[in-house]
Amino acid sequence: MGFLRVEGLNKAFGGLKAVNNLNFEVAEGEILGIIGPNGSGKTTTLNLVTGFLTPTSGKITFRGEDITGLPRYRISQKGIARTFQLCKPFLDFTALQNVMVGRAYGQDPSGNLKTAAVESAEILELVGMASKSNVLVSDLTVMERKRLELARALATRPVLLLLDEFMAGLNPKEADEACGLITRIRAGNVTIIMVEHIVKAVCCISNRVLVLNMGSKIAEGSPDDITHDPQVIEVYLGKSHAQH
Amino acid sequence: MSTKQIIYLALIAVILVGLALFPFMTQDDSTFNLVILVFLYMTLASSWNILGGYTGQTNLGHAAFFGAGSLATRLLWVGGFPAVPSILAGGVIAVALALAIGIPAFKLKGVYFAIGTLALALILNITIGNVFPEMSYNPAISDYQIVPRYYLFLGLTVITIAAAYFLVNSRWGLGMMAVREGEEAAESLGISALRHKLLALAASAFFAGLAGSAFAYYHVSYYLNMPFGPEWTFDPMMMAYIGGTGTVIGPIIGSIFFVGLKQLLVWNVGEYHLIIFGVLFILIVLFLPGGLVEAWKKYQRWFTRWYQRRNTSPRNVIGTGHLP
Numbered sequence: 241m242g243f244l245r246v247e248g249l250n251k252a253f254g255g256l257k258a259v260n261n262l263n264f265e266v267a268e269g270e271i272l273g274i275i276g277p278n279g280s281g282k283t284t285t286l287n288l289v290t291g292f293l294t295p296t297s298g299k300i301t302f303r304g305e306d307i308t309g310l311p312r313y314r315i316s317q318k319g320i321a322r323t324f325q326l327c328k329p330f331l332d333f334t335a336l337q338n339v340m341v342g343r344a345y346g347q348d349p350s351g352n353l354k355t356a357a358v359e360s361a362e363i364l365e366l367v368g369m370a371s372k373s374n375v376l377v378s379d380l381t382v383m384e385r386k387r388l389e390l391a392r393a394l395a396t397r398p399v400l401l402l403l404d405e406f407m408a409g410l411n412p413k414e415a416d417e418a419c420g421l422i423t424r425i426r427a428g429n430v431t432i433i434m435v436e437h438i439v440k441a442v443c444c445i446s447n448r449v450l451v452l453n454m455g456s457k458i459a460e461g462s463p464d465d466i467t468h469d470p471q472v473i474e475v476y477l478g479k480s481h482a483q484h
Numbered sequence: 485m486s487t488k489q490i491i492y493l494a495l496i497a498v499i500l501v502g503l504a505l506f507p508f509m510t511q512d513d514s515t516f517n518l519v520i521l522v523f524l525y526m527t528l529a530s531s532w533n534i535l536g537g538y539t540g541q542t543n544l545g546h547a548a549f550f551g552a553g554s555l556a557t558r559l560l561w562v563g564g565f566p567a568v569p570s571i572l573a574g575g576v577i578a579v580a581l582a583l584a585i586g587i588p589a590f591k592l593k594g595v596y597f598a599i600g601t602l603a604l605a606l607i608l609n610i611t612i613g614n615v616f617p618e619m620s621y622n623p624a625i626s627d628y629q630i631v632p633r634y635y636l637f638l639g640l641t642v643i644t645i646a647a648a649y650f651l652v653n654s655r656w657g658l659g660m661m662a663v664r665e666g667e668e669a670a671e672s673l674g675i676s677a678l679r680h681k682l683l684a685l686a687a688s689a690f691f692a693g694l695a696g697s698a699f700a701y702y703h704v705s706y707y708l709n710m711p712f713g714p715e716w717t718f719d720p721m722m723m724a725y726i727g728g729t730g731t732v733i734g735p736i737i738g739s740i741f742f743v744g745l746k747q748l749l750v751w752n753v754g755e756y757h758l759i760i761f762g763v764l765f766i767l768i769v770l771f772l773p774g775g776l777v778e779a780w781k782k783y784q785r786w787f788t789r790w791y792q793r794r795n796t797s798p799r800n801v802i803g804t805g806h807l808p
Contacts (some may be wrong), residue, residue, distance in 0.1 A: 298689070311671075311676070322672050322674075330662055330669065331665060337658070340658060341658055341659070341675070342673040344658055347674070352655070354657055393672075393673075396673055
């Protein structure tokens with residue numbers, strides 16, 4: 241019995257099959273990368289697992305429990321957290337208040353707001369945002385907002401964290417920082433699924449990589465195997481490169 | 485407790501004692517009526533703010549809950565029920581009505597709640613007007629006393645504001661504000677948006693219903709559909725905006741400001757005051773979306789900066805580039 245198991249997952253938007261008979265498993269404690277070109281169904285898969293979309297058919301099992309079609313807030317309370325591709329912070333809140341929401345709800349929530357505030361401050365420190373705790377979100381930079389988004393997701397005490405294009409829009413130095421951050425979170429016993437557009441960003445920290453194209457899985461394996469897979473090279477770079 | 489908190493508490497205590505002693509200072513009925521009107525508006529604006537300001541759900545039919553409370557209370561009371569249970573029944577009926585419209589409307593995304601509540605109030609206004617076309621007279625008309633009614637409104641206002649304060653500073657309040665700031669993000673953190681909206685709606689309608697009940701106990705004679713009129717929605721909403729939505733103090737300041745300005749304008753320009761209020765509302769939404777509370781905060785920030793600059797700028801040094 242896997243930690244997270246996805247079986248025969250399908251999602252159709254009208255005639256378009258965004259996810260087509262997808263099967264995969266995630267083991268506890270690993271970092272799974274999901275990559276693929278634009279429109280390959282990466283974000284749809286993430287939305288299906290977190291309850292933001294309901295699958296047309298298929299089954300998602302988390303720690304032995306069928307979570308298919310559960311409301312998204314119930315899925316969060318079960319210990320599955322996510323971040324958004326375009327950060328969705330609570331703009332009128334301070335950084336601390338943002339994190340407090342996750343701590344006051346989510347899995348194993350704090351009994352009262354005072355405890356939530358103390359625990360949230362600790363989480364902000366973990367992501368290197370302790371000094372920004374009373375700053376309004378509207379005054380934060382892109383990287384700071386990403387850190388905050390991560391802190392807020394962590395505040396729900398997840399055991400499984402899904403990152404939607406976390407590396408997008410970061411410069412190389414920031415991307416390095418982000419890799420360090422994710423590795424540190426993983427060390428705190430959080431299993432991670434990261435959806436990325438950029439192959440390189442995933443390969444440096446993932447244990448395993450899943451490659452999607454047109455809603456179907458085309459390859460699965462270690463980062464090294466994936467980057468040498470002719471089919472993967474073909475979908476990213478075209479047929480001529482794959483032959484070389 | 486910090487010094488600031490002690491000052492606030494002392495200030496609140498002084499105001500409450502002053503308001504409690506108010507009937508010993510005046511015998512003038514028109515003064516009572518004016519203060520009662522301010523209390524009524526404070527209750528309506530504060531209750532609207534729980535849902536509209538804190539939870540971000542625009543309720544365009546607050547009058548439906550106000551009207552339902554007043555109708556239930558007036559009918560029961562005229563029918564021979566004692567006043568207190570009649571008044572409480574008004575709050576309960578308003579909550580029932582709110583959930584009946586809220587559950588289906590909130591399950592849909594978008595503007596359905598705003599339109600649903602708007603329609604509800606309009607339909608009730610017309611229907612009640614047709615079902616009860618007669619003027620309703622206060623059962624206590626032969627022995628009418630204003631002072632107990634003053635205390636009823638004072639108590640209701642204090643309870644409403646206190647309830648709003650404790651609700652929005654609780655975990656539920658944090659959840660409600662998170663729903664306002666972003667429903668998807670809030671749900672991704674484990675918040676049921678529907679449940680929070682319904683709680684805010686129920687609290688909002690309960691106090692609006694009680695305000696209607698107090699109105700029914702207070703008012704001498706009126707047509708029973710009058711409390712369902714759109715002005716009972718839009719005036720309190722405007723007060724919340726003028727004072728500052730999403731703050732506890734906003735609706736309080738807004739109500740005082742609104743009633744004061746209205747008195748002044750009615751004396752001077754008569755019916756034209758409606759136009760002035762319309763323009764004022766547009767200006768506030770455009771240029772001061774946080775209302776008077778935001779204006780005050782902006783002023784404070786500006787003042788602090790000005791004060792710091794004044795005390796730190798090296799005025800005696802020539803050529804620092806500071807303008808006089």
